[in-house]
Amino acid sequence: MRRLMTTTHRRIAAAVNARPAAIRWILAGPGAITAALLFTTAMPLWFPAGAAGVNHIAYPLVLAPLAWAAAFIHACLVENLVRGLAFSALVHGVCGALIVIALSGSLRW
Amino acid sequence: MVTLTRAQMKRLTAVHGWSGTILGLLLYAVIVTGTVVVLGDEIGAWSAGGIRTDQPIVPGIDTRVRPIIEAAPAEHRTDITVFANARGELLVFPHADIQHPDSGEPEPYGTLFRLDPVTGGTLSRHEGFVFREPAWHEASALQDFLVDLHVQLHVPPPWGLILTGVLGLLMVAMGVTGLLMHRHLVRDLFVPVRPGRRLVSARDRHVLAGSWALLFAFVLGFTGAYFSFAGTVVFPLLTEVAFGGDEVAAAEALFEPPVVTDARPAPLAGLDRVVADAAARAGSPVDTLSIERYGRADARIRTFHRPPPDGMDFVRTVYDGVSGGFLELRPVIGNQPSGGALLMGLMWPLHTGSFAGAPSKSIWVGLGSMMAFVVVSGMRLWLRRRDAQPLWQGFGRAVTIVGYGLPVAMLTAAHACFLAGAVDADAFRWTPAGFAVGVIPGVLPGLLHRDEDGARRLYRGLLGAGVVLLPPCRMVTGGIGWGTALYDGQGTVLSIDLALLVLGAALIGWAMRPETMPRPRSVAAE
Amino acid sequence: MMGLSVLGAVTVSAVALVRLARTNPKRRRILGLPQQATHHRPLAAVTMVCAPGLLLLGMEGGPAFTVWLSALTLLGWGVASLGR
Incomplete structure (x- = not known):
């Protein structure tokens, strides 16, 4: 099992490193946009609403441009593309899963 | 670092x-x-054309607004908005949100009354989806x-x-x-x-x-x-x-x-006292006033103010619509102050x-x-790094054309706005048209002048002339003169006119000044 | 009152900015001015630039501070690109 994972990891790493420019374009272009949108959309599900009950909406509403800027600059700077891709995939996966669960109605705050 | x-x-x-x-x-x-x-x-x-008064929403407003609301059809009395346009005229808009056939979304529909803030006389009235018609609610x-x-x-x-x-x-x-x-x-x-x-x-x-x-x-x-x-x-x-x-x-x-529903009929509180109290609490005059659920026991009066001298955020108040009692100061979002509201307010x-x-x-x-x-x-x-290549030289010319052409076209839009007002044409149509026409003088100098410096000087002269001519154009087309502006205390009109004259003169001066920057002897890499 | 205190703070900070510009070694070199004998120690001038802003923030609050900060942004650019 472990060997299989290592092999898969190596394969992905080889595939990513074979076309670094294309991967970086995807990460910094559409990747940064979707990461920012998913992160912002998922924020009301974990961010504390506060005593006024609005912070979970107000903060993501205001911070959305910063989420994009962070994802974009990270994609421009990251040296290890495999790690950068993994991080982006993690953000997409976790936030996407939270949103899907919320929309399916099993998660209500 | x-x-x-x-x-x-x-x-x-x-x-x-x-x-x-x-x-x-x-x-x-x-x-x-x-x-x-x-x-x-x-x-x-x-x-x-110069404002009539700085602040139309002041005590005394009740006698202007109430008859309009009482004459409005019952279905438009759920929401009444009172605001002012750039001329300082009073706008009273009893309305309801109904579905717009084009957008499919609920939009405000009702009759908009435009009142003279000094005499209270009705200047115009329009019925429809008012905010889709800038000419109705903007001056x-x-x-x-x-x-x-x-x-x-x-x-x-x-x-x-x-x-x-x-x-x-x-x-x-x-x-x-x-x-x-x-x-x-x-x-x-x-x-x-x-x-x-x-x-x-x-x-x-x-x-x-x-x-x-x-x-x-x-x-x-x-x-x-x-x-x-x-x-x-x-x-x-x-x-x-x-x-x-x-x-x-x-x-x-x-x-x-939050409101506890109470549909029993009840008269609306006096607006004059609410307006005076709200202005005192906010530290700045009422900018917009809205009445919700007019004629009911759960009516509310809300006011909206520009930031007071010591604040950055707008101020929002809520009053009981029947007793006229002050209820709360509201943040931009939520029912009590919060970090999110502070951030949004900034x-x-x-x-x-x-x-x-x-x-x-x-x-x-x-x-x-x-x-x-x-x-x-x-x-x-x-471009300086690439100025040996023809394609980039062309782009350099495009930068000059947009850089100067855009302000030129904005100026022609301003002139068109005044001219349209003088001949009673629809300024809301002619101002954008003026911008489109302005693209011609905006682009031509950059296209025709072979020498880039010459083109820039021509542009500066053109801009200077356009700016200097704006105040006379405004006055000739029916705008108030400086004497009236001074007499009425309309500092804005006078300051903008003067600023334009100075700016225009500076631009013309810049256009006439001979080029002082020495040209580079070679394009050697530095 | 806000107007006067902001004006005062901007003036003090602007004077400090001019001082910082005049004593900046790289600037002096480029402008062909003689280098100063004493070692360049900008700490006092930097404090003089920032202190009025912090005072304003404490005494007058956010709007005054924002006016001060934005005014210095423009003045700093002006001092650096114009004066000698």
């Missing part, structure tokens, strides 16, 4: 340079129009046009907003990449621009202005992106997960004061500089001009 590897530096330089080249001219357009609309309210008052076509140009570049919604939002993000990204690229930002803050047309001079100019502009480039770009995206993209997404997609429910939960003053009157507005005009300079000097630096 951050140390970057060679590869990182190369990538950042490519991102900073290429995105600036591709989107720089559009960003320039948004910045220039934004710089002008910092003075949007003043331009409104100036171009609408200045020029202000309307310039704001729209800045906010959405005249691209239909929501795409125009998304486009300007992307440009806001670009500004943020340029700031961050520029900061990372410049290794000695603090140390070099006072390094002067080496004179001349050398590459190093172009670089000095851009880096110096960019370094000082950095913080506010970030603030202005970020807040601009917020205004573009919050309503079009982010809020709808957030309501999907937090309110099951019900935007009306979301808006009610976040922005409406967005508008930080974007527009509208929190400390003329001083902050003038500074914001300066900041906008500085941003425009940073964008243009950046493009000039990029």
